[in-house]
Amino acid sequence: MRGKNIWWKAYVCVLAFAFVCSMAFLTDRPALAQPKEVKVGNILPLSGPSASVGQQNRQAQDMAIEEINAAGGIKSLGGAKITLIYADSESKPDKGVAEAERLINTEKVHVLTGCWNSAVTYPTTAVSERYGIPFIVPVSVADKITEQGFKTVFRIAAKDGWWVRDQFAFISDLQKEFNKKLSTLAFVYENGDWGKGMASGWKTLAEKGGYKVVMDEPYPSTQTDMSPLVQKIKRANPDVLLLVSNAADAILITNTMADYKVKPKAIIGSGGGHADPSFLTAAGKNAKYLFDIVEWETDVNKPGAKEINAKFKSKYGYNLAGESVDAYVAMYVMADTLERAKSLDPKAILDALAKTKLTKGPAMIVGYDAIEFDATGQNKYAALVMVQINDIGKGMERISVWPKGARRAGYKPVFPIP
Amino acid sequence: MRFILEDTINGILMGSIYGLAAMGLTVIFGVLKVINFAHGSLLMVGMYVAYWAVILTGLHPYLSLVIVVPVMFLFGYFLQDIIIKPIFKAEKDVREPITVIIVTTGVWYILDNLSLLVFGPQYRNIQDNPLRGKMLEVGGMLLSVPKLWGFFAALLTAGAIYWFFQMTRTGRAIRATSLDREAASLQGINQYKMYNLAVGIGTAVAGIAGVSLVPFYNIFPSVGVLFDIKCFIIVVLGGLGSMGGALLGGMIIGVIEHVGAQFMAATWTEAIVYGIFLVFLFLKPSGLFGVKYEW
Numbered sequence: 001m002r003g004k005n006i007w008w009k010a011y012v013c014v015l016a017f018a019f020v021c022s023m024a025f026l027t028d029r030p031a032l033a034q035p036k037e038v039k040v041g042n043i044l045p046l047s048g049p050s051a052s053v054g055q056q057n058r059q060a061q062d063m064a065i066e067e068i069n070a071a072g073g074i075k076s077l078g079g080a081k082i083t084l085i086y087a088d089s090e091s092k093p094d095k096g097v098a099e100a101e102r103l104i105n106t107e108k109v110h111v112l113t114g115c116w117n118s119a120v121t122y123p124t125t126a127v128s129e130r131y132g133i134p135f136i137v138p139v140s141v142a143d144k145i146t147e148q149g150f151k152t153v154f155r156i157a158a159k160d161g162w163w164v165r166d167q168f169a170f171i172s173d174l175q176k177e178f179n180k181k182l183s184t185l186a187f188v189y190e191n192g193d194w195g196k197g198m199a200s201g202w203k204t205l206a207e208k209g210g211y212k213v214v215m216d217e218p219y220p221s222t223q224t225d226m227s228p229l230v231q232k233i234k235r236a237n238p239d240v241l242l243l244v245s246n247a248a249d250a251i252l253i254t255n256t257m258a259d260y261k262v263k264p265k266a267i268i269g270s271g272g273g274h275a276d277p278s279f280l281t282a283a284g285k286n287a288k289y290l291f292d293i294v295e296w297e298t299d300v301n302k303p304g305a306k307e308i309n310a311k312f313k314s315k316y317g318y319n320l321a322g323e324s325v326d327a328y329v330a331m332y333v334m335a336d337t338l339e340r341a342k343s344l345d346p347k348a349i350l351d352a353l354a355k356t357k358l359t360k361g362p363a364m365i366v367g368y369d370a371i372e373f374d375a376t377g378q379n380k381y382a383a384l385v386m387v388q389i390n391d392i393g394k395g396m397e398r399i400s401v402w403p404k405g406a407r408r409a410g411y412k413p414v415f416p417i418p
Numbered sequence: 419m420r421f422i423l424e425d426t427i428n429g430i431l432m433g434s435i436y437g438l439a440a441m442g443l444t445v446i447f448g449v450l451k452v453i454n455f456a457h458g459s460l461l462m463v464g465m466y467v468a469y470w471a472v473i474l475t476g477l478h479p480y481l482s483l484v485i486v487v488p489v490m491f492l493f494g495y496f497l498q499d500i501i502i503k504p505i506f507k508a509e510k511d512v513r514e515p516i517t518v519i520i521v522t523t524g525v526w527y528i529l530d531n532l533s534l535l536v537f538g539p540q541y542r543n544i545q546d547n548p549l550r551g552k553m554l555e556v557g558g559m560l561l562s563v564p565k566l567w568g569f570f571a572a573l574l575t576a577g578a579i580y581w582f583f584q585m586t587r588t589g590r591a592i593r594a595t596s597l598d599r600e601a602a603s604l605q606g607i608n609q610y611k612m613y614n615l616a617v618g619i620g621t622a623v624a625g626i627a628g629v630s631l632v633p634f635y636n637i638f639p640s641v642g643v644l645f646d647i648k649c650f651i652i653v654v655l656g657g658l659g660s661m662g663g664a665l666l667g668g669m670i671i672g673v674i675e676h677v678g679a680q681f682m683a684a685t686w687t688e689a690i691v692y693g694i695f696l697v698f699l700f701l702k703p704s705g706l707f708g709v710k711y712e713w
Contacts, residue, residue: 229679
């Protein structure tokens with residue numbers, strides 16, 4: 001009987017000791033009470049007409065998140081790992097809105113990002129604003145996305161107003177450099193938010209610059225035949241053709257223009273479809289001499305850019321495009337924000353986002369030198385580069401030509417198109 | 419004036435390819451009385467088969483028909499036999515088997531996403547084929563040679579299908595099934611086999627349409643969606659089940675797209691096409707050559 005009692009006391013002692021230990025353990029490490037995971041809702045067009053770019057965005061973001069998590073996650077949150085929860089918008093605004101509601105209410109995400117298509121991002125940001133969830137927009141460039149007075153929307157890419165500004169600066173520099181007058185312009189653009197936004201910017205600048213607009217034509221991106229449009233361009237006979245296209249239509253227009261032998265003095269794309277890696281392979285030599293405006297090019301002269309592109313290429317088999325870079329960078333901006341927010345409270349994240357001042361790390365593979373947001377949530381420093389598609393002995397490639405400081409050494413742009 | 423003539427001819431050429439794409443849909447509808455929502459996907463499969471046939475064998479795109487047509491016929495035949503037939507049997511007492519329509523929608527999604535998985539989202543086209551970028555210059559007018567080939571392919575296909583359904587025993591058996599499947603069964607016709615054949619033929623025609631598109635068009639997983647709605651409009655315009663109607667309906671749409679685009683934005687020509695579609699639904703729901711049948 002006595003022996004049994006001792007064992008009993010010993011057991012109670014051990015139990016008490018264990019209890020105290022575990023209490024001490026708990027109070028010592030508050031991190032245990034913190035969530036081990038940051039959930040990020042990512043709405044992208046993973047099927048439908050923009051599936052190609054949607055996948056590229058996804059791959060760039062997956063790579064960034066892998067790197068961030070492998071480097072120890074968010075240290076100020078006890079090494080919390082970031083999880084991307086994907087939702088497919090199919091490029092449809094209503095689908096994007098519904099998915100945002102689902103991600104916020106059901107998945108309880110802490111941050112939203114996406115949606116690539118401006119037309120999807122625009123209504124979707126209204127959902128995140130209503131719930132007060134931070135929304136990081138990597139690439140949707142429609143001006144109005146950051147001009148809604150929302151406090152939850154932050155955009156990495158230059159807005160389309162700036163794209164337009166730089167395209168016209170390029171047109172005027174081109175005339176000076178080659179001493180050739182360009183007087184007539186044709187605008188051809190997809191009839192979504194993005195195309196229309198760009199075109200309204202072109203109209204104002206064309207008026208200011210004294211250019212004559214000989215054609216102003218929206219077209220549906222789903223058009224199965226571009227020859228009517230190309231015939232119209234041919235008959236309008238512009239000096240400069242400005243385009244806003246998604247991938248399928250960019251390829252089709254370029255090939256059809258070659259068929260009908262339409263040759264304006266310069267053709268200027270607006271990124272998007274023209275920057276899609278499959279554009280170069282599918283349009284081939286028909287794309288020769290086309291100018292395109294982009295956020296980023298593989299020959300950009302920034303530390304780390306080459307290595308990150310090489311890693312991406314070995315992983316997925318093609319080069320990073322400007323939009324993938326913005327998508328990649330957005331993940332590092334988010335990681336930096338979470339690090340400083342030290343909390344998953346949306347308010348804290350929003351405050352940290354507004355105070356972003358990123359000047360180093362993998363995010364700085366962009367062409368400019370810092371990421372900071374202005375009062376509307378727009379990245380103030382985002383800047384653009386003009387490239388020309390040409391074959392200088394290594395197959396078709398995109399060569400940086402403007403601003404002159406960023407031009408690839410030894411390259412002289414071909415203008416007008418021979 | 420020359421511009422309008424040029425646009426009209428180009429419109430007819432492209433339109434006949436639309437018509438060819440719609441012909442498979444109209445064959446399947448005519449026999450099964452089922453709107454095949456997977457038709458665009460069948461067209462997409464046809465384009466991929468043609469693409470790989472040309473890439474791997476280096477054949478002239480139109481010679482690849484010797485591969486594409488049998489492959490697509492078998493694909494359609496077994497798609498019907500394995501996936502759609504069981505649903506048909508379950509619904510055999512119903513005059514218009516609605517669930518089959520839903521199944522075809524499922525097939526559409528499965529095929530599109532499968533090709534996204536297998537082939538990836540890239541846009542492909544055949545860079546050096548003998549037809550690519552060829553233009554014919556007639557009196558200052560530029561006509562696309564690959565589309566001209568497509569035009570003749572459409573005419574021949576329409577003629578061949580018409581001949582098959584009118585002149586051959588099997589064709590007549592399929593038609594008998596389409597008119598009254600009970601009565602046809604009583605005559606000893608195996609209606610399910612006829613259905614298999616009809617879907618096989620419709621799919622093979624989608625394959626021919628794929629071949630005619632491949633020399634100048636992009637190939638990507640959701641390419642069918644772009645043609646889907648157009649095909650439905652064409653089929654309604656021309657009359658459900660009518661080959662000539664599909665061809666004419668396609669040409670009407672092609673001409674509207676080409677000529678209309680010179681006077682207004684391309685967005686508007688699309689609105690006009692849908693407008694005409696609505697007018698037809700109101701005034702002549704059976705289409706140009708459709709038979710108003712009521713059994």
